[in-house]
Amino acid sequence: MIGNPKINIGPVGEDLSRLWRDDQPADRPVSCGQWQLALRGSELADLRFSGRTVLRAIRFVIRDHDWRTADDGSVSVASAGDNTLVLNVRSRFGRRDVMDWTLTATFEEATLRVHAAATALVPFRRNRIGLIMLQQPSQAGSALEIIHPDDTTTETQFPSQVAPHQPARDVTGYRWQAAGIDCSAQFAGDVFEMEDQRNWTDASYKTYSTPLDQPFPVDLPAGARVEQALQLHCTATGAVEESADRLLIMPTTTTLPTLQLGACTAPTVPTVAGMPVLVEIPADEPRWRDVLRRAAAEADDGTLDIRIVAAEASQIRPVVEELARNPAMAGVARIGVYSRATSLSDAPLIEELRGALNDQGQAVELVGGTRAHFTELNRHVEEFDDLLGALTFSVTPQMHDRSRAQVLESLPVQRIVAEQAVRLAGDRGVHIGPVTLRPRFNAVASTPFVPDDHETADDGYGPQTVPEATDPRQDSIALAGWTIASIAALAIPGVLSLTLYETAGPRGIRRDDGSLTPAGQVIDWLSRAGVLQDPMGLQLITGRCGVIAQQYEAGVQFVIGNLTAEQAVINIGDARARLVDHLGPASQTMITDGVELRIDGYGSVRVIIDRPIME
Known part of the structure; x- marks a missing residue:
């Protein structure tokens, strides 16, 4: 019999607050056997199994009568035994502490069990309290099997077009495939439903409780308890490789x-x-x-x-x-x-x-x-x-x-x-x-x-x-x-x-x-620049960037932003390119031989080619 894997909670990553002007702590990597995730505050983010992404996130949320989401006032992280991650969190609206809750994640060979238990510290009105599961937008158009409380199922698909209304209702579980991984999820503690969060430009399909056809807001007395659970099971069935992060x-x-x-x-x-x-x-x-x-x-x-x-x-x-x-x-x-x-x-x-x-x-x-x-x-x-x-x-x-x-x-x-x-x-x-x-x-x-x-x-x-x-x-x-x-x-x-x-x-x-x-x-x-131009030979080598090319005087202007903490490398495709402005870190931001542009993490640059691309 194969034993349970052992959990490893890595150190906090690089502090990027100087570039963002915020106080958000960096992610902490967590791994246990075939499971990997990023601990992002109290969120289990970017869940991977056998090296492939299966979920965008699992999170516990508290939303008040105006749909405001409670902030994490404090988060403590610990391990319990060889294969369990424990988060103890106090949540607040503004300066008012409202709930204490514990999220326990237990990693087994092919199963992740998540349990959340919360206690209200003060009376307040809530619209939603509980676990949510976020599935990545790359699932669009792929098959989804919905499991209902009476164990019947519905065969459908993740919406390709942004769905105006809930694409899955009356949910106690799902079956789907992500990057060659057969996945199944079971929910307990409430009835759940899904909404297409791309409506708000979120990169996810969100499964949540309580269903929106139930009355809200609801008065929650001090001492009230909320308890929910989620079980995720994964089986690698194919050798699908995820594309490079570009x-x-x-x-x-x-x-x-x-x-x-x-x-x-x-x-x-x-x-x-x-x-x-x-x-x-x-x-x-x-x-x-x-x-x-x-x-x-x-x-x-x-x-x-x-x-x-x-x-x-x-x-x-x-x-x-x-x-x-x-x-x-x-x-x-x-x-x-x-x-x-x-x-x-x-x-x-x-x-x-x-x-x-x-x-x-x-x-x-x-x-x-x-x-x-x-x-x-x-x-x-x-x-x-x-x-x-x-x-x-x-x-x-x-x-x-x-x-x-x-x-x-x-x-x-x-x-x-x-x-x-x-x-x-x-x-x-x-x-x-x-x-x-x-x-x-x-x-x-x-x-x-x-x-x-x-x-x-x-x-x-x-x-x-x-x-x-x-x-x-x-x-x-x-x-x-x-x-x-x-x-x-x-x-x-x-x-x-x-x-x-x-x-x-x-x-x-x-x-x-x-x-x-x-x-x-x-x-x-x-x-201050002119009409848009075709960037023609521009090629992204590494990184995630936004690029806008415009006519500028007798030449072409490229305005480029690096969207990650890592250096981005772009081939401009024209040896006449020159770097004229940059914002952010500049230790390695440069153009090599007028062709290869390197932009430091979260930097933005303005590059000019003195003659039009099309001559």
């Missing part, structure tokens, strides 16, 4: 979408953006006129993209009348309206806006859809059939998780979401944004929105008033490369504009002293 994200369109900035919502005195500005007008708050005035000053007689947020139709006409009588508003390129309650362009609001524009003789493009996640567009697109203009949605990678891995993994999923949005829009096109690191408002909160009664925006508005909407990574070196890759991922035919971040402030691209953040610098590089 990723090259580049635009697929010949014309870069119009780049815009979100209006500054901080108390910071707005400065001239030098680019088109998107502003969300809170028509249900007295300060909406001041918000409009600030945005017009930022646009400086340039282009304004106006999105009205209204609680009722009667709030729309005063905004349109203000636009009609203010000469500074002559640069309005498009206008949309969204319900405060649903974040959607509800039909009565669209009709009121259309009528108000007609009455004022304003010939402005009317856009609509959602000001929230792609999820809402995907679920409600039929409601916009009568809208003649382009569709809209925004992007944030941190709806469910704030880890660096979550932020980075969203990049290729942004391409998937953009492509599906364009298909949904048909020939109308899509305006994407704002793209922000964290949600700028809670689109799924149970707590009703309470309008502010301030007459001015001097103290900030919108995201400035939303707890945890500001990410310290906004001014990080790593965000520069992420920004390049995000623009490249979303730059596809049919995407008409991309709105990024804010013009200034803690969520913007300019600091209080007026200097550009690293993300601001790469946006500046891109906005």
Whole structure:
């Protein structure tokens, strides 16, 4: 009889906080026999069996009545016996500790058993508490067998198109194959279901409990217990090799979408953006006129993209009348309206806006859809059939998780979401944004929105008033490369504009002293160059990168971001290439013989070829 393997918990990896400006600890490698994983805080991440990835993650989550996810206040890691990993965690919302829980992972020859037990420290209202299992998006289109509580099964597939609703319900287990590994999972402690998290640009299919058709939120008393279990069994059946960990994200369109900035919502005195500005007008708050005035000053007689947020139709006409009588508003390129309650362009609001524009003789493009996640567009697109203009949605990678891995993994999923949005829009096109690191408002909160009664925006508005909407990574070196890759991922035919971040402030691209953040610098590089160019001979040798090639003066500009901590190597394909700007570590960032470009971890560079690629 083969005995159980012995567990090995490795040391914490390299500290990268200087490049991310956050306090996230590095992953710890864990191995036991044929099992390997990364311990990412309290998450069992990137689970591998026999050297091949079988799951994106297993995690225990606590979500309150507004769908906020509790943070890990403290995590202690230990081993119990030769083959068991034990995590003891205290979770909190803000500074309030809410639950203590223990996750025990026992590794056997071909089986991983995970058990979670949690105790509420204080009473609170919850929408969800329990284990979740994340399966990687590479499973798209592959076979999935769903096991139900009565032991019946359903044969289906992981969705190829991003599924607007739950692709698996009433779940107690699955059978599937991943990279030549036969996998089965069994859940205990509740009934589970799956959602396609690509709707929020997460790189996963998530299985969770409690089903959404059950009532929520639920009052949880102090001392209440939650206990769940998950068993994963794997058998290697084939010699499938996973592809090398390389990723090259580049635009697929010949014309870069119009780049815009979100209006500054901080108390910071707005400065001239030098680019088109998107502003969300809170028509249900007295300060909406001041918000409009600030945005017009930022646009400086340039282009304004106006999105009205209204609680009722009667709030729309005063905004349109203000636009009609203010000469500074002559640069309005498009206008949309969204319900405060649903974040959607509800039909009565669209009709009121259309009528108000007609009455004022304003010939402005009317856009609509959602000001929230792609999820809402995907679920409600039929409601916009009568809208003649382009569709809209925004992007944030941190709806469910704030880890660096979550932020980075969203990049290729942004391409998937953009492509599906364009298909949904048909020939109308899509305006994407704002793209922000964290949600700028809670689109799924149970707590009703309470309008502010301030007459001015001097103290900030919108995201400035939303707890945890500001990410310290906004001014990080790593965000520069992420920004390049995000623009490249979303730059596809049919995407008409991309709105990024804010013009200034803690969520913007300019600091209080007026200097550009690293993300601001790469946006500046891109906005000063010309049309997109075919990168022709460019070849990624090692690494994961975003690349945008543009006409620049008489030559070609490459803006490239390294998306990993490891050095990336790219063959530019032209000996005339020269490195003109770089952000981040520079100890080994260089071009060798004008051809091979090496970029240090999370660095971003600007490379110029002095003559066009096509001569």
